[in-house]
Amino acid sequence: MCAYFYYQPHFFMRTATQIVPETPQDTVAPKPHNKRLTSLDIFRGITMMMMVLVNNPGDWNNIYYPFAHAQWHGCSMTDLIFPFFIFMMGVSMTFSLKKAKEQPELRPQAYKKAGIRAMKLIGIGLLLNLLPFFDFAHWRFMGVLQRIGILFIISVPLFFSLDWKGLLRLSSIILIGYYLLLTRLPIPGIGMPDLNAFDQNIGAYVDFKLMGAHLWEHAKTWDPEGLISTIPAIVTALSGILAGLWIGHKKSTPYACVTGLMVAGFIQLIAGEWFGLGFPINKSLWTSSFVILTSGYAWLTLGALYWLLDIYRFEHRGLTFFKIFGVNAISAFIFSNLLVKCFEAFPVNGHNLLSLLYQSAYISWMPAKTASLAYAVTLVLLNAIPMYYLYRKNIIFKV
Template identity: 45%
Template sequence: MQDNKRLLSLDFFRGLTVAAMILVNNPGSWGHIYAPLEHASWNGCTPTDLIFPFFLFIVGVSIAFSMSGKRLQPETHGRTLLKAFKRALILFGLGLFLSLFPKIFTDPVNALAHVRIPGVLQRIAIVFFFSSLIFIKSSDKGIFRTMIILLFVYWALMTFVPVPGVGYANLEKETSLAAWTDRTLLTEAHLWKAARTWDPEGVLSTIPAIASGLFGVLVGLYLKRKDLSEAVKVSWLFCTGLAAVLLGLLWDLQFPINKSLWTSSFVLYTGGLGTMGLALCYWIIDVQQYTRFTKPFVVYGVNAITVFFLSGLMPRILNMIKVTGADGEEVGLATWKYQTFFVPYFSPVNASLASAVVLVLTWMVILWIMYNKKIFIKV
């Protein structure tokens, strides 16, 4: 493969991940969801729990492909990192906007007083910037060492440092060091509204999330190697991914796999699965050139942040428009659509799923048109 050739399998894998993210984030009813489309209640890992770490892993792979040339030019490092910082600020700002909308326009004082500061886009922003910084300023071995240090430092903090006010280290929702850090630094008013005492995208757990990004950086660097055949690359990626999964499962015995805490075992387990998933896509799509099936997800992949942001914004906008529901009460337009077109024709759980699937297909049509018109919105 030529060094400057776009990795179609990466766009496909990114698009598949984002489409899955939209599917699980937009059920017709949060009270009716198939188990695989829900997050694990605490410890453990469902298919849904794989989506966000896969995206951070992909962020890392993309960094390795997009910044490699600039990494070799020390005189451009400052400009490169400034550009990365600006992009991270935009991503962080978009995440805050989703948290504030629409209350920022109707009750700005209360909205700002209770805005959730952490979030998905906010974590993507932080992981992107620090992964870029480490990539630009470190050697390949330095990146690997940094990833390992982050995983072990977080493990040590979470399992050995006594939690103030609790007196002992623990991995519970409200009494862990991560929860205490979130409450102390951000205050309860600015945490996840479903809990307010901890946040699944909190401060301390962002440390191992950066390691997820670095995992992807290392995989991207390996894929870019020109001294190995494609078959050797794929074989080693599968072996490395499998080894990471097994190490994650082994570490799970002492430091449980947990998405909300983003435990070190979770990083290894999901990074390993992500590596094997990307290796499979790479072999089929870029090496064997089977590409006919890729476009539905490639259109998602090349406008990933755009569709994720808009898919979160549109339901809020639609529910600002009030209409009379089937029971005679006033509901938001998005709720009315679900009650009118899905609830009467499916069982509750299938109605919820059908609504989400239709949303994914609707965005696919829009993104397909954008792709054909070469409209790619870069953040």
């Protein structure tokens, strides 16, 4: 059984130790449902921390390249964050819903819980978009949590009804179909699509027709989390499910499990780059090449962390910083948004409090890009304070 979960209450409170390889009797270990996969918690924590970091620069015009989204085509480190979250949602699903997959009589209750969770995620996302000024006329309907909620409710029945071969076939159909949809379908009033333009694709057309003034405020005519681009994002979630099924495969040893994750990751990287030659890698459009490429990075990252943390059981106090974000990711996401929005709601002399902090404590003596990054790091540390409190009190908020 290749996915065994290793957790101890004081795992991160010890001093750093050397990497300890597993003993022969650990090669096939039990997989109790009340344990957590350490690598997944750390993976989620690193991704959550990076999201807070890249979403809160001191100056959007002065950002080091790795911490900025690709302007249109291409993929930076920052562009990996959102697909990583969706991927991890799929991985988690294979463990949290494993009993319901094996016992069909449990599925009605699982569907009910999935529906409630999806509605909560969508509701929280809509509320955060409405804050702090409650501008209903320009209330953005889509967003990160909304997309995750939609993908969750779609992925649950797919997980229950399809085996890994079926998931692969469906993923291929979606990716090829989306390629044809974006490149071959004429746009009313425009003609053939131009993927080099922000708003000359079927996704932008549909989003604008259906949501109008309720799109992303910085774009006005399209939305990076739009309805049509949510379709290929289903495959990102299915990729996570496939990875989770591989980790939980009963006949695979831990080392074979890691090898599979790494090999599959490299294959997807190559395939994504190759597909990108004819269908540009683009996060806002969530192109098929983007799905494959980012899934490759996700498989590689999970494989590396699984090998380090769940097989060799590497222990270090520094990992606590990532874990406090990982076990309470939804809380960190909400708090980071509320922190910024609350300061925006109470300006001082025409500036919000965080802007004043940036002007006085950073840009006044640092180079522009360094000051912008230092400010973002400060926001990460501010968010870490309540997350650490929740972690110490063993409080985990779930939706």
